[in-house]
Amino acid sequence: MTAPQLRASATCVEARGLALGLRQAWRLRLPRASLKPWQRAWRRHGLFLTASSTAFRDVPGGLLVPAADGERGVHLVVLSTGKELARACLAAELENAARGAASSQTELQRMHAAHRAVGAAYGYPPCCVAAFCDAHAEAILARKAQRSGDEALIQLGDNGLAIARAAARTQHFDPRLAALPGALGERNVSTLRHLPCRFDCPASITLAEALLADVAATDERRFLRLRDGLRAPIWMDTAGHAHVAQSAQMTGAQWRVTLSDGSLVHAPIRQQPGKPVLPVLLPFHL
């Protein structure tokens, strides 16, 4: 997740999710200068803010890489109505990041238990957390075993594999679920902040609808923007980074995609469920 708007707004979907009880905690990244003002601002709304003492590189995809000396970094921050829960989520996140890739089954299980615990606190549907844990385990096992035939899978990594699999499972690309945390930054117009297990996941649709109903009651313009989601397909490159597409046409077995900068790229039209690949086109609004 890239740093969101630095204005602490009680009407943002994350804060409304907390107010509505749809999530118990909210994770984000903030530059050091924002920590104190945010702490003060949210205290007035009854939220506790806890932040990592270490600064990390502001890279998309959820990876926590410590910032080098002199490099301007961002702090991992958790906000919650409960001080203990905020601290527990932050500790679990930092422990997972420090642990690196699990090298044993026990480590992997501990890591996934931590993912499930923070995922539940952040209001992510269990099916979506489980799908991410599966992709994570498979990416690690493939890398460890270096099985021949798994080269493509090894290259995808857990995030890429989770996205490619979500796409392969999807029957209808629901624009409300065009949530690719960290990839689209402020252009992410979904109310969701997790990668769905599929882009028509019923639990994610229910969550998106609950948040949208709340926005509808308070801000009609924002509701219309969020209801329609991103009004464009998304092209995921081989590194698992998302690009907003200007247009996409089918040519033979491929999508021919024009990106916002005018460049032309391709992606296969059909994903084989057993063999998810990148690049992939997520055909929202097509």
Ligand SMILES: [Zn+2]
């Ligand atoms: Zn799901």
